[in-house]
Amino acid sequence: MKNLLLAVCTSFLFLACDKVKMDVKTTKSEEWKPVDSATATKAWMDFATPGEMHKMLAKSDGAWSGANTMWMENGGKPMTSTSEVSNKMIFDGRYQVSEHKGNFMGMPFEGMSITGYDNAKKKFVSNWIDNMGTGIMNMEGEWNASSKSIEFKGKMTDPARPGRDCDIREVFTFVDDNTQKLEMYGPDSKTGKEFKTMEIKFTRNK
Structure with a gap:
């Protein structure tokens, strides 16, 4: 249940971030790069999971x-x-x-x-x-x-x-x-x- 809830939350955050219009000047290295939902969800899961440290x-x-x-x-x-x-x-x-x-x-x-x-x-x-x-x-x-x-x-x-x-x-x-x-x-x-x-x-x- 926790993993399902986390997956739903991260998918929501990914979609929300994707829709945000950033009114800032960025350099080439800072340009927004699109990420597919599966990659974004896995990244959020990895980010949220406690590890050895x-x-x-x-x-x-x-x-x-x-x-x-x-x-x-x-x-x-x-x-x-x-x-x-x-x-x-x-x-x-x-x-x-x-x-x-x-x-x-x-x-x-x-x-x-x-x-x-x-x-x-x-x-x-x-x-x-x-x-x-x-x-x-x-x-x-x-x-x-x-x-x-x-x-x-x-x-x-x-x-x-x-x-x-x-x-x-x-x-x-x-x-x-x-x-x-x-x-x-x-x-x-x-x-x-x-x-x-x-x-x-x-x-x-x-």
Whole structure:
């Protein structure tokens, strides 16, 4: 029944997209190319079906404790804190929701991310929101099998420079089944050069 419903939905989306008039200028490489309904339906089925990367994410489900280290500027004094994280796969194993709770400079901190693996892009995708901002951070990441890590790259709002974003980078390493490490990099406020802004070592609660 699920497959039938998905096939009907994807066929509808294909027909709907085919009828849309795109009022934009495109280059030759971006020109719309017609796709037959059978090919489109199979592509949507492949796109919607969780795979090995989703199973890998699911192994992180559960409760974790974080040991956090942050730097406000390159070479600055590190600030340490602790946090608690709860991971849970949703939508039949397609995405993982992570809820973070802790403290930052004596203030309560809450954050949430949604991470998935985009079968069409062959990349991990992630976004982040928290109670210390009003923007949404979006990133895409490549899997590195040799280091068992995902390197995410993206943009986030730079509140000190209104109307502008800044480049960010994260390296998330699956050390083992019970240990993970997140390293975040961003621009130094004085020089604009990249430096490590945060490191979190996650340990699975037993």
